[in-house]
Amino acid sequence: MNDWTIIRRSLSSRVLSTWLTSLSVGVAVALMLVLLMMRDSGRRAFERGSGNMHLLISAESDPLSSVLNSIFYAGAPRRAVAWTKFEQLPRLAPFEFLIPIQTGDSFQGLPVLGSTPEFFSKFKPDPEQGWRLREGRFFEREFELVVGARAAAATGLAIGDRVPLTHGMPRRRGEENLPAPHVHDEFKFEVVGILEPTGSAHDRAIFTDINGSWIIHARDLREAAEIEAAKKRGEVHVHDHEAEDAITPADLRPDEKPVTAIYARVASRPGSDASAAIPATFSRLRADPSIQVAQPAQEISRLFAIVGNVDQILLALAVVVFLSSGVSILLSMYNSMDQRRRQVAVLRVLGATRGRIFRLVLGESLILGLIGAVFGLLMALVGTHVVALEMRARLGLVLEPALTPTLGALVLGGAIVLAGVAGLIPAVAAYRTSVARNLRPLG
Amino acid sequence: MTATTNTSDRPAALEVEGVRFQYPGAEGFGLEMGSLVLAAGEQVLLTGGSGTGKSTLLQIVAGLLDPQSGRVCVAGRDVHAMPGPARDRFRGSQIGMIFQTFNLLQGFSALENVMAALMFSTLPRAEYDARARGLLGSLGIARVTSRVENLSVGQQQRVAVARAVACRPALVLADEPTASLDPENARAAIELIQQTCRENGAALLCTSHDPSMRERFARVQALAAPGSGVLAGAGEGGAA
Numbered sequence: 136m137n138d139w140t141i142i143r144r145s146l147s148s149r150v151l152s153t154w155l156t157s158l159s160v161g162v163a164v165a166l167m168l169v170l171l172m173m174r175d176s177g178r179r180a181f182e183r184g185s186g187n188m189h190l191l192i193s194a195e196s197d198p199l200s201s202v203l204n205s206i207f208y209a210g211a212p213r214r215a216v217a218w219t220k221f222e223q224l225p226r227l228a229p230f231e232f233l234i235p236i237q238t239g240d241s242f243q244g245l246p247v248l249g250s251t252p253e254f255f256s257k258f259k260p261d262p263e264q265g266w267r268l269r270e271g272r273f274f275e276r277e278f279e280l281v282v283g284a285r286a287a288a289a290t291g292l293a294i295g296d297r298v299p300l301t302h303g304m305p306r307r308r309g310e311e312n313l314p315a316p317h318v319h320d321e322f323k324f325e326v327v328g329i330l331e332p333t334g335s336a337h338d339r340a341i342f343t344d345i346n347g348s349w350i351i352h353a354r355d356l357r358e359a360a361e362i363e364a365a366k367k368r369g370e371v372h373v374h375d376h377e378a379e380d381a382i383t384p385a386d387l388r389p390d391e392k393p394v395t396a397i398y399a400r401v402a403s404r405p406g407s408d409a410s411a412a413i414p415a416t417f418s419r420l421r422a423d424p425s426i427q428v429a430q431p432a433q434e435i436s437r438l439f440a441i442v443g444n445v446d447q448i449l450l451a452l453a454v455v456v457f458l459s460s461g462v463s464i465l466l467s468m469y470n471s472m473d474q475r476r477r478q479v480a481v482l483r484v485l486g487a488t489r490g491r492i493f494r495l496v497l498g499e500s501l502i503l504g505l506i507g508a509v510f511g512l513l514m515a516l517v518g519t520h521v522v523a524l525e526m527r528a529r530l531g532l533v534l535e536p537a538l539t540p541t542l543g544a545l546v547l548g549g550a551i552v553l554a555g556v557a558g559l560i561p562a563v564a565a566y567r568t569s570v571a572r573n574l575r576p577l578g
Numbered sequence: 579m580t581a582t583t584n585t586s587d588r589p590a591a592l593e594v595e596g597v598r599f600q601y602p603g604a605e606g607f608g609l610e611m612g613s614l615v616l617a618a619g620e621q622v623l624l625t626g627g628s629g630t631g632k633s634t635l636l637q638i639v640a641g642l643l644d645p646q647s648g649r650v651c652v653a654g655r656d657v658h659a660m661p662g663p664a665r666d667r668f669r670g671s672q673i674g675m676i677f678q679t680f681n682l683l684q685g686f687s688a689l690e691n692v693m694a695a696l697m698f699s700t701l702p703r704a705e706y707d708a709r710a711r712g713l714l715g716s717l718g719i720a721r722v723t724s725r726v727e728n729l730s731v732g733q734q735q736r737v738a739v740a741r742a743v744a745c746r747p748a749l750v751l752a753d754e755p756t757a758s759l760d761p762e763n764a765r766a767a768i769e770l771i772q773q774t775c776r777e778n779g780a781a782l783l784c785t786s787h788d789p790s791m792r793e794r795f796a797r798v799q800a801l802a803a804p805g806s807g808v809l810a811g812a813g814e815g816g817a818a
Binding site for chain 1: 666
C-alpha cells in the first residue's frame with residue numbers, strides 16, 4: 136500500500152474513462168510521431184533517386200512533372216525530346232554524362248525504362264552508392280532486361296525469362312483518352328540481370344536497352360503508316376509480321392528515336408566543384424524553348440515546400456488533437472471529482488497533507504499521460520511501418536522512419552508535460568477540498 | 579493490541595479549553611465548550627441533541643476545523659497551533675476517527691483501508707503489513723483482501739475500527755458510530771470500539787444521541803446548543 140496503490144485504484148475505478156483518455160493521448164502522440172518521422176524519411180527517400188544527376192532535360196510542360204515522371208515513374212511523359220536535339224546537347228555545355236531515357240512502357244503495370252548501358256555505368260541512383268547486381272549482368276544490347284529489386288519480387292521474373300512488354304502504362308483516372316496499352320507479343324525480352332535494392336523508386340522499374348523500345352515503337356509507327364497508306368489506296372492491309380524484315384538499331388530513323396528525358400551531369404574541372412557550373416548550364420539550356428530543364432534537387436525541395444504546407448497543417452492538426460487530449464485528461468479527472476472529494480476527505484482524516492493529495496491527483500494525471508504516450512509510441516511504430524510498406528509497394532519509395540531518441544523523448548516529454556498541466560486544475564481542486572464538508576454522512 | 583500499561587505518566591489525551599466555534603454565514607449555529615479533559619486511555623461519551631455541534635466538536639479536535647477561540651491539545655500538543663501539513667501528520671499519528679457511515683475507501687480492500695491509515699502514521703513501513711493483518715485478524719476479518727464494499731455492514735464497521743486504531747493513536751474520535759444500527763448491534767459495536775481502544779491504549783471520545791449509550795461510559799459529557807443558558811462543560815461527569 137502506497138501512493139501508487141491509491142492512484143491505481145482511482146484509475147481502475149473508472150476503467151473506461153481511463154482507457155479512452157489514454158487512447159486519445161495515444162492517438163495524438165502517434166499522429167505527431169508519424170508525421171515527424173515520415174517527414175524526414177520522406178524527404179530522404181525523395182532525395183535518393185535523382186542520385187548523381189544534376190539536370191533532367193525533357194520536353195514536358197513543367198519541371199516538377201518531368202522529375203516525377205522520369206525519376207519517380209509517376210506517369211508516362213506526354214512529349215519527347217527529338218533525337219536531333221539530344222545530339223546537339225553536348226555542344227551547348229560540357230557534360231560528364233548525358234543519358235537518354237525512354238519511359239512509358241510497362242510490364243505487369245510496372246514501369247519500363249529504356250536507356251543506354253551508361254545508365255548503369257555512369258548514373259548512380261544514390262550519390263554514395265552505384266548500381267549493384269544481385270544476379271546476372273547489366274543489359275548489353277536490345278531486348279535484354281534488368282529488373283529492379285522490388286519489380287523482381289513483385290513479378291517473380293528470373294534470369295532467362297523471356298517476356299513481352301506492354302506499350303503504354305496502365306491508364307489512370309483522367310487518362311481514358313490516351314491510347315490503350317497493348318502487348319507486343321511479337322517481341323520477347325530476356326531477363327539478364329536482377330538488381331539489389333537502391334532504396335529509390337528505381338527499385339520497382341525494369342530496365343532495357345533503349346534501342347529495343349525504339350524498335351517496338353518504330354514498328355508500331357511504320358505499321359500505322361502502312362495501314363494509312365493502304366486505306367488511301369483502297370486496299371485491305373494484311374499484316375504479316377513474319378514477312379516483315381526485323382528492324383535493327385541501325386535502321387532507326389532519327390524521328391523514330393524519341394527520348395522522353397535525359398539524365399545529365401555537368402562536367403567539372405578536376406578538383407573544382409560542379410555546383411558552380413550547374414546554374415550556368417541550367418540557364419543556357421533554359422534558353423532553348425524546345426526543351427524543359429529541371430534541377431531534380433530543387434524540384435524535390437519545391438515539392439516538399441508544397442507537401443510541407445500540407446504537413447504543417449497536419450502537424451498543426453496533430454497539435455490540436457494533442458491539446459484536446461490534454462483537455463480530455465482534465466475532464467476525465469474533473470468528472471471524477473465528486474467521487475474523489477470523499478476519498479480526499481477520508482485520506483485527509485487519515486493524515487494526508489494537502490500537498491500529498493495534490494501530488495496524488497497530479498500523479499494520476501501524469502500516469503494517464505504516460506500510458507497515453509506509450510500507446511502512442513506503439514501506434515506510431517506500427518503506423519509508420521504500415522505506411523512505409525505501403526509506400527514501398529506502391530511507389531517503390533523506401534522510407535526508413537526512424538524514431539530518434541530525441542524525437543521520442545520530445546514527444547513523450549510533451550505528453551507528460553501536457554498531462555501535468557491538465558492535472559493541475561483537478562489537483563488544485565483536490566487540494567482545496569474541504570474535509571469537514573465532505574465527511575458529512577452521505578450514506 | 580495487548581492491554582495498556584500504566585497510563586498515568588502519559589499526557590492527557592485531550593484538553594479542550596474555552597472553544598467557541600461559529601460556522602461562517604450560518605446564523606446561530608455554532609458551539610461553545612468550556613472545558614473537557616480526557617486522561618490517557620479515558621473513555622467519554624459526548625451527548626446532545628442534533629444541532630448541538632457534536633460532530634463539529636470532533637472535527638475541531640481533529641484539527642479539520644479551526645475554532646474562533648479557545649485551545650485544543652491532543653496528547654499534549656496544541657492542535658491548532660500547528661501549521662496545516664504538521665497538523666495533518668499529527669492527526670495521522672495521534673488521532674483515529676470512526677464515522678457513522680464508516681467512510682471507508684471504496685474500491686480498496688479491507689487490508690488496504692487499514693494500511694492507508696498506516697501510510698500517514700509514524701510507524702515504520704516494515705510494520706504496516708503485520709500491524710494491519712494483526713488488527714483485522716483480532717477483529718475477526720478473515721477475508722482481508724476483499725474489497726470493503728463486498729463485506730457485510732458489521733465487517734465494514736470492524737474495518738473502520740481497525741483503521742482508527744491502526745496508527746496507535748492517543749485519541750479515537752467516534753462520531754455517532756452506532757446511529758445506523760439496531761440496539762443489539764449498536765451494543766456490540768460500541769463494545770468492540772471500547773475494547774479495541776482500550777487494547778490499543780487510545781482514549782475514546784464518542785458522540786451519540788442514543789440515551790442507552792450512557793450506561794456504557796463511566797463519564798458522560800453533555801453538549802448544549804450555545805445560548806441555551808447551559809454552558810457546556812459545566813456538567814462534567816454529571817450523568818455518569
